[in-house]
Amino acid sequence: MILDRLGIPVWIGLVEFAGALLIAGFAFAAVVRLATGAPIEVARLLVIEGTLAGLNFKLAATLLRTLQIHTWAEIGSFTAVLALRTVIKQVLTWERGKLGAVPDWPAKDAAGRAARRAS
Numbered sequence: 001m002i003l004d005r006l007g008i009p010v011w012i013g014l015v016e017f018a019g020a021l022l023i024a025g026f027a028f029a030a031v032v033r034l035a036t037g038a039p040i041e042v043a044r045l046l047v048i049e050g051t052l053a054g055l056n057f058k059l060a061a062t063l064l065r066t067l068q069i070h071t072w073a074e075i076g077s078f079t080a081v082l083a084l085r086t087v088i089k090q091v092l093t094w095e096r097g098k099l100g101a102v103p104d105w106p107a108k109d110a111a112g113r114a115a116r117r118a119s
Contacts, residue, residue: 026050
């Protein structure tokens with residue numbers, strides 16, 4: 001079969017693994033930031049950003065998996081996974097907005113730590 005020659009299952013696994021590494025890496029970075037005295041909001045933003053990036057990779061792997069769909073049950077399963085990941089991304093995007101995420105949040109975090117030290 002052509003899918004076996006292309007190595008699609010291998011690529012799916014690699015893309016899924018990359019997504020998992022992104023999520024784990026950002027979670028680790030959040031723990032490190034907390035350990036160095038950063039506010040909890042900074043750690044939450046790190047986890048949210050990492051999860052969103054990782055979910056993008058996982059979504060790409062799910063889309064690659066569509067090359068192997070052959071039955072209605074597989075189509076239904078794919079649709080459920082896609083819908084769940086979409087809902088998770090929407091919730092995380094909402095949470096990021098609620099936290100007031102801005103592109104320069106590391107700079108604001110450094111300024112906040114400097115202000116706390118001065119007082």
